[in-house]
Structures are given as structure tokens and as C-alpha cells.
Amino acid sequence: MRTLRTLCASTLICEFFVIGFAGLVAMKLSDLSVGTVWTVSGIAMGLCVLLSGMLRWPWALQVGWVLQIGLVLSGFVVPVMFVLGLAFASLWWASIHYGRHIDEAKARFAAMDEAARELAEARASAGETGDASEARASDEAREVSEVGEPGAAGGARAPRQRAAAPEADAARSASDPA
Numbered sequence: 001m002r003t004l005r006t007l008c009a010s011t012l013i014c015e016f017f018v019i020g021f022a023g024l025v026a027m028k029l030s031d032l033s034v035g036t037v038w039t040v041s042g043i044a045m046g047l048c049v050l051l052s053g054m055l056r057w058p059w060a061l062q063v064g065w066v067l068q069i070g071l072v073l074s075g076f077v078v079p080v081m082f083v084l085g086l087a088f089a090s091l092w093w094a095s096i097h098y099g100r101h102i103d104e105a106k107a108r109f110a111a112m113d114e115a116a117r118e119l120a121e122a123r124a125s126a127g128e129t130g131d132a133s134e135a136r137a138s139d140e141a142r143e144v145s146e147v148g149e150p151g152a153a154g155g156a157r158a159p160r161q162r163a164a165a166p167e168a169d170a171a172r173s174a175s176d177p178a
Contacts, residue, residue: 004099009052
């Protein structure tokens with residue numbers, strides 16, 4: 001969840017500044033009073049900052065979606081906010097979507113690392129030293145590469161082909177006078 005929270009918080013902090021600048025534009029372009037503009041902008045800016053700190057709770061993501069909708073709807077006051085609101089809604093979606101994928105991948109890698117650590121500890125408690133464990137692992141890798149899967153390239157026939165190769169070279173050189 002750490003990557004998701006970082007991405008979403010970054011989006012919210014950028015929105016904080018965009019909302020502030022949109023408030024300045026709205027003061028000049030709209031018929032709304034200065035107090036109304038800054039009340040709405042201030043609440044939205046405060047919500048951005050508060051949400052960036054509350055992203056550990058799932059409901060904060062939903063409130064973030066409400067904020068994104070409000071940002072798009074602010075385009076009725078400042079027309080460029082339709083474009084900026086859609087851009088930030090897209091960033092919000094990407095932050096959630098890709099943040100979850102990255103966090104899931106990190107969790108899988110951490111689980112694999114933990115399993116490898118447990119295997120190493122089990123081998124160490126069984127009395128294998130690091131050198132013996134490495135030697136056994138290289139022997140196992142060599143067996144797999146020599147035997148392989150039947151019918152696969154470099155599979156079970158590979159050792160016989162390697163042994164037959166010198167004979168074929170000798171026969172070829174004897175029949176070729178050049």
C-alpha cells in the first residue's frame with residue numbers, strides 16, 4: 001500500500017496548488033464574491049492536504065474520487081478546469097491502479113525472498129555449509145541442463161550429441177582432403 005499512498009498523495013498535493021491558482025483565476029473571471037471563491041477553494045485545498053495524510057484508510061480513496069468530480073465540475077466557473085480536472089482524475093485513477101499493481105508485485109517478491117531465506121536457514125540447520133549448499137545447487141543445475149526435458153533442445157539427447165561430435169569431426173576431416 002505504500003506505493004499507492006505515495007502516488008495518490010503526490011497527486012493530491014499537486015491538486016492543492018492547481019486549486020489555489022484556479023481560485024485566483026476565478027476571482028477575476030467569475031461573478032462570485034471573493035469570500036465564496038476562497039471558501040470553496042480553501043475547503044478543497046484543505047481536503048487535499050488532509051486526504052494526503054489519511055490515505056491509509058480505504059474510505060479516503062473514495063473521498064478522493066469525490067474531490068476529483070468536484071474539480072471537474074469547477075470547470076463551470078473556470079472553463080480550463082474541465083481539462084485540468086479530467087487530467088487530475090486520470091492521474092488519480094493511474095495512481096490507484098498502478099500503485100496497487102506495484103504494491104502487489106512488491107508483496108510477491110517479499111514472499112519469495114522470505115521463502116528463500118527460510119530454505120537457506122533450513123539447509124544451514126541441516127548441517128550444510130555455504131560451500132556445500134552452493135556445490136549441491138550447481139550440481140543440480142548441471143543435471144537439469146544436461147538432462148532437460150525429453151524432446152526439448154538441449155534435452156536428453158544433448159550428452160550423446162556432444163560425445164558423437166568429435167567422431168563426426170574426425171570422419172569429416174579424413175574425407176576432406178583440403
